[in-house]
Amino acid sequence: MSYVSTVPALSSEQTPALRAAPPAPSGLTPVRVFGLPLVSASTRSVIDHLLAPGRRSRVAFLNAHCANVMVRDSAYEDALHTADLVLPDGIGVELAARMAGDRLAENLNGTDFVPALLEAAAAKGLSVFLFGGQPGVADAAARNLCLRIPGLRVVGTRDGFEGAKNASAAVAAINAAQPDIVLVAMGVPTQDVWLARHAAHLDARITLGVGALFDFLSGRVRRAPKLVRAARCEWVWRLAMEPRRMARRYLTGNAAFLARAAVRAWAGRDRAAMAKRAVDLSLSAIAMLAAAPILLLIAAAIKLESRGPVFFRQVRVGKDGVPFTMLKFRSMHIDAEARRAALLAQSDREGVCFKSRNDPRVTRVGRLLRRFSIDELPQVLNVLKGQMSLVGPRPALPEEVAAYPARAHGRLAVKPGLTGMWQVSGRAEIGFDKMIDMDLAYARSRSTLLDLLLIGMTAKAVIGGRGAF
Numbered sequence: 001m002s003y004v005s006t007v008p009a010l011s012s013e014q015t016p017a018l019r020a021a022p023p024a025p026s027g028l029t030p031v032r033v034f035g036l037p038l039v040s041a042s043t044r045s046v047i048d049h050l051l052a053p054g055r056r057s058r059v060a061f062l063n064a065h066c067a068n069v070m071v072r073d074s075a076y077e078d079a080l081h082t083a084d085l086v087l088p089d090g091i092g093v094e095l096a097a098r099m100a101g102d103r104l105a106e107n108l109n110g111t112d113f114v115p116a117l118l119e120a121a122a123a124k125g126l127s128v129f130l131f132g133g134q135p136g137v138a139d140a141a142a143r144n145l146c147l148r149i150p151g152l153r154v155v156g157t158r159d160g161f162e163g164a165k166n167a168s169a170a171v172a173a174i175n176a177a178q179p180d181i182v183l184v185a186m187g188v189p190t191q192d193v194w195l196a197r198h199a200a201h202l203d204a205r206i207t208l209g210v211g212a213l214f215d216f217l218s219g220r221v222r223r224a225p226k227l228v229r230a231a232r233c234e235w236v237w238r239l240a241m242e243p244r245r246m247a248r249r250y251l252t253g254n255a256a257f258l259a260r261a262a263v264r265a266w267a268g269r270d271r272a273a274m275a276k277r278a279v280d281l282s283l284s285a286i287a288m289l290a291a292a293p294i295l296l297l298i299a300a301a302i303k304l305e306s307r308g309p310v311f312f313r314q315v316r317v318g319k320d321g322v323p324f325t326m327l328k329f330r331s332m333h334i335d336a337e338a339r340r341a342a343l344l345a346q347s348d349r350e351g352v353c354f355k356s357r358n359d360p361r362v363t364r365v366g367r368l369l370r371r372f373s374i375d376e377l378p379q380v381l382n383v384l385k386g387q388m389s390l391v392g393p394r395p396a397l398p399e400e401v402a403a404y405p406a407r408a409h410g411r412l413a414v415k416p417g418l419t420g421m422w423q424v425s426g427r428a429e430i431g432f433d434k435m436i437d438m439d440l441a442y443a444r445s446r447s448t449l450l451d452l453l454l455i456g457m458t459a460k461a462v463i464g465g466r467g468a469f
Contacts, residue, residue: 028085031102034067036080038088038097040105043113046087047120050206057084058199059208060192061110064092069189076189079196087113101273103386110210114183117206119149121181127153129174129204132160132185133214140218155179160186167194171201181206185214275448280390283455284383291377298329298374305365308334311378316395319415324387326395327378331366332359379418391451392417393439411439414446424457 028049030037039046050057060066060083070077080086087108088094097104118128128145130138138157146152156177164170164186174182182204184191191209199207299310312330315323362370369375382388388395395416401409421438422430430438442450 029105031088031097031104033062033088033093033096033100033102034070036062036086038062038086038093038104039108040088040103042106043108043116046085046108046113047117050085050117051120051124051126056205057207058195059083059085059087059206060195061087061089061108061209061211062093063088063090063109066188067093067096073189075193075196079189079192082196083192101386110208110213111216114208114210114213115145115148118145118152118181122149122152125151125153126180127155127178128181128183129155129177129179130157130183130185130214131170131174132158132164132183132191132210133218135159135161137214137218137220138185140220141214144217144219160184160190164194167198171198175201175203179204181208183208183210183213185210185212187211272447276389276446276451277386279448279451280383283390284380287377287380288384295377298369298377301365302330302363306333306363315398316416317398317401317412318387318395319412321401321409321412323398324382324395326388327381329369329375329378331363331369331375332361333363335361376418383418387415389415389417390419391442391446391454392420393442394420394423407440408436410443411436414443419454419458421454424454424460 028045029040031040032038041049049055050059060080062080066080066089070080087110088097088104088106089109090107094104094107121128130142132138133141136159138159142154142157146154156173156179158164158170158173163173182202184195184207186194186209188209188211191211195207195209302310308330310330312328312332313325314328316326318324366375379388383390392415393411396404401412421442422435425438
């Protein structure tokens with residue numbers, strides 16, 4: 001039995017052209033986890049990518065359970081490697097990426113992502129076919145989807161038992177319904193292996209393996225509340241709902257997955273990078289604890305002198321050109337950014353990086369903070385988060401990076417730092433070209449010993465105050 005939405009289907013003349021336009025550039029950043037290029041992008045970006053005219057995509061999700069199955073099932077592993085997009089699903093995959101030194105932009109779990117995709121598809125007049133689940137489950141899921149998403153056209157359903165035994169008949173039935181999107185819910189690894197074998201014969205533009213999604217949509221399985229999902233402890237909720245099966249998957253399964261992820265991260269990671277990170281974490285933690293009383297006094301002084309926040313947040317460019325939000329103690333009046341353009345001609349540094357010795361935007365407290373580089377101390381938090389290092393090139397503004405000559409981009413090969421070679425050699429008195437020479441030299445010759453030497457020399461440079469303004 002199949003369920004078809006009561007909303008009438010569009011005629012062929014009304015249906016949007018699917019392959020008239022060439023595929024648009026993806027713009028989706030990959031992050032490799034267990035050898036798979038997982039998409040690191042927002043839900044909106046991925047949906048826009050999938051719904052771009054002329055694009056056909058086979059999509060899979062990867063969570064800890066999927067990765068465990070992939071280890072022992074070569075057909076499933078091949079299906080994941082040949083998918084057009086593999087989306088990260090769950091905190092386990094996110095942790096595995098962090099172990100390897102990467103970060104995923106967003107957790108694209110199917111229970112949130114697929115409804116968002118269908119809402120966008122409905123707005124474009126696109127249709128969907130639900131294939132999988134026990135008899136009646138896809139029908140119930142279809143009814144609930146139509147109630148939840150106004151205008152969604154569900155053009156057919158088919159169960160994943162009797163309806164899936166004859167693959168040719170299933171493909172023919174799906175094509176006869178002419179859906180734009182096909183959701184296949186037959187569990188891992190069956191659904192993704194089935195799609196790898198048959199997606200090329202489906203006329204749909206998007207095919208997704210969605211696991212147990214139909215059970216959630218139909219109401220057969222309760223979904224974790226939004227607050228639980230936001231707290232990233234959905235596995236606890238599921239464990240409470242289905243203790244026996246979930247204990248095997250979420251406790252034993254996640255432990256095995258994370259153990260393998262840790263081993264791979266250790267084996268594949270640069271030992272020098274690990275030593276540098278260890279130095280960053282240990283010294284930053286010590287500095288935060290030791291300086292806590294002083295930091296509170298500085299915060300009070302900033303608030304007493306001028307209105308505005310204690311911290312100044314600014315987007316800077318990090319390693320490999322990835323932007324991040326850098327923290328500083330606010331040393332200027334709150335309208336400083338608006339006044340920056342008018343002061344560019346007064347820069348006291350040669351090159352693209354602006355610096356003014358008598359900057360009128362700086363407060364009295366700010367001048368003292370800058371004289372001893374105290375305004376930079378909150379960046380220890382950026383170091384703890386892994387966005388910066390204690391030693392490295394200073395992070396530049398996006399507009400400065402946009403104006404870089406080709407050779408200057410080499411300084412983006414390493415994490416930006418609190419201090420570095422040019423900071424201990426005169427800071428703002430060093431011209432742009434000389435600063436680039438020093439940063440490139442550091443990128444080529446960095447080591448733990450060099451970092452420790454530069455940290456020690458920084459104390460002398462700060463006390464001397466040369467080039468600090």
